[in-house]
Amino acid sequence: MNYTLIIRIAVSLLLARWKQTLVAAIGVMFSITMFIALLGFMNGLNDLLDGLILNRTAHVRLYSETKVSEEQPINNSSEFKAMHNFVRSIKPNNSRQEIYNSQAILKALQEDDRVLGVAPKISAPLFFAAGTIEITGVINGIDPDAESRLFHFDDYITAGNSANIRTVSNSIILGKALADKLMAGIGDLIYVATPQGERFGLKVVGYFQSGIQDFDKAQSYSSLSTTQKILGKGNHYITDIQVKLKDLELAPAVAGEYHRLFQTDTEDIQTANAQFETGSFVRTLISYAVGITLLIVAGFGIYNILNMMIYEKMDSIAILKATGFSGADVNRIFILIALSIGVSGGLSGILFGFLASAGIDQIPFNTPALPTITTYPVNYDLVYYAIGLSFSLITTYLAGLFPAAKASRIDPVVIIRGK
């Protein structure tokens, strides 16, 4: 097959109707541009919103819940062995929130292949003294390095540095809203009191802003050892173990396994934050639907232009067939025209899509809720570009299919005798 000849003929047909061809290519380009810009923006937003919660949430959390023991004496009584226990007046008798045998659990977790990292944590209620008034809040004792590495803790520190709570003894990072209420500046000394009445002085070394105002009004962070000191506990005292997995999808299964293995309460991220996945899914679905709709419209444009071209070039097609071009050759010519519109539109669409994404990325976007974000978020994942290009090729191919088949069926006798 003589492809250079077929390409030359296709090019000459394209050039003969270059204005319409250009319009068709611009149609494809526009839809791919929109598709990429839309998906990049939507997914950037998705990542941001998901990150707001998901990045900071452990994939599996091990903790000790205050609850009634499942092992009640009545269950051991042989008299009631076969019966169900309806006794409702039982109260929990042990308010201990510590995870038993935490050091061994930490060690075992770190050796698990599926685990990306482990961060121990202490969570305890606390009163912050603002003059004579006490504000209720929560203190989180953390390992700042593990917390930053696994849960992007550093991203939410607006003043100071997360490592300060480790290097400065008796120091604390306050939620920005809490600090405003306490009127505590960096370097100031604040007083806190435990529910047991112990008072303690702590130095403010940083502010923390999560983007969720209620959260920032109550939370504060300190090192594990400082927190253990405040609470008057030993240096193995931990209330939570946060596990980050290599594969998020494994979380429910792993949570169940740890529950049996370590005899602690566990919670997986899917259960804790089911709504976020739904939101992301719907947003992505909408972007795809809009993108594909645009492409289909562009496809109809190509279909129209090819049809017009065939009507106009009926004579030329007839003489091609009369002088020895087969129907398959003519078919190839028109498929080639359609695909070249698709490729040029698709490639320029990718370029303009990238530029549009880069443009959106420059638009200032300041919101007090999201301290680390200064411009609109954009996702530059290559997958969207690949999908855009393949969509453009598929739609233009489909749009070219019918006109090309029509052109290949043209009967030269009908055209030539019709003159």
Added chain:
Amino acid sequence: MNQVILEARHINKTFHDPVTVQILKDITFTVSKGEFVSMMGKSGCGKSTLLYILSTMDTDFDGDLFIDQQSVKGRNEPYLAHVRNEKIGFVFQFHYLWNEFTVLENVMLPGLKLNKYPAAEVEYQARERLRRLGIENLALKKAGQISGGEKQRAALARAMINDPLIIMGDEPTGNLDKKNSEIVFGLFKQMSQELNQTFLVVTHDPGFAEKTDRIIEMEDGRILGHNQRPLHSAKT
């Protein structure tokens, strides 16, 4: 007797739309190498229909057709396209040149399609054909910019590019004024004599037909008779 290059055997054709009409009735004849044959007859006598059957473009007929002593009846479309490309040249009433291409490119098109020679060789041959037909100076002009007579000459050059066994014409001078008609006919005749090129031309013009080697007269789908002249009488 020269080699037979085209043979029609008992060709019948019937149109069924809107009523059944038999348009060709038992057409049998041969064309030999080097002959200049014209087909004459009134409008609607079936001469153009016959020409398109002979050209392999119309495959819907009964009977048999041999081109270069090979039957083309019932062959598939790509095969027939190849036969047309290699063995048959066409000159129609309308020139059917591609206006976007230069005259040279138009002439080269069937040669490039045949893909027997490299492009440079095809170009040389095309220029040679144009020179023979006296329009070499127009080679690089767009086909849309030349006159009607010149277009028909370019179409003849295109028909000759692959050295076809036979060139078929459907009223090739029908759209031309008298002067251009004579020039184009003169070229047909010249090619017939100089290159021993075979022609089969449908025409209305008795003046045109008179000067050919043989006139096939048709009426109502039948061949009335062959008006044979001594082969290449004009040579003597």
